[in-house]
Amino acid sequence: MEAQKSSIEDDYQAFLSIQVERYLKRKTQQRFCSEAEKDVINQIIADSWTEYRQTRNLSQIDTEQKIRSYYSFTLVFPYFVAEEECIISFDFRNKCSLEGGDECFCNSGVPYRQCCGGIKSLKDLLKGSF
Template identity: 40%
Template sequence: MYWKKELKKGKQFLADKELIKALKCFESAVNNCPVTSAAGLEKSLFFLGITLKRLGRTESALRCWHMGKHLISESKSRRMIREHSNRYGMYVQTESEQDEDKIAFISLQLERYFKTKKAQRFCSEAERDVILDILQTYWSEMLSDGEIHHFSLDEKIRFFREQPVVFPVADIDSLRNPSNEIIYTDFEKGTRQSMTDLCPCGSGMLFSQCCGRIISPIELESGKI
């Protein structure tokens, strides 16, 4: 069968360290393997994952192994998942528990953010930078509170999901200003925020007296902001 030939060729390319050729062969094997051949499909996905891992595409590799883990009872894909996944089920990128927590928090919140977008992804580098900066700010505040250090894994995931991160709904690119003027945005309405409007935080105060206030030089110098 054609898919078996592709699988065999891919394994030879993999042994010869010709990773791009191996990748194409394993992809072809997966696409052409009949669904009735669970063992063949699992093997093709397993080697496709190995190749992707060696190419540095670790998340794609893990996805392949997850696709193959239930196809047969003695799946090699399951072993790879156990060896290369952290406690959140993501590919191991760091030995630091705090870094793992941060990546999990960002992932859960990005998932929520992308659900609000038709494109389901970042549409520009400007948008990506703004959203990641927002998440970094929330993460830093959570760390300073110290609350998550005593949570179990289940509690952390629930806590990360429940964080009321406020994302801008306006097109980030439309907020660029060549004059470098600071532009305040009402994230709920996706419109420019006027200093004389009520603050969107819900305080009932004017924006200029609340979240949009100007920090005085004395406050900046003393650090009491």
């Protein structure tokens, strides 16, 4: 029983590795951009693994056949467009980068973080106010 559990876990790890690799190859930076994205993808794979195991008898095939089967299993992943970016705020007129507490380059007299570099509210984003 313990050997069977270990074999099932090994099979899942192989399936997981193949599917994560497939997902990350589609992305520009080929990495997860956030823990939330990683959690969602891992949950999709885990759910697919449950479905996969219910439709196939893995104990009847050898490792090489299993691997081929994992690669041939089509999994539809959501497309994540919100990737974390490293944005460098720059004042081109004064030829310097801006920090959150620096005076805003628009000459409002307000710190950059509270003016042009501020986080927009959900209400503004939904209205399209940028």
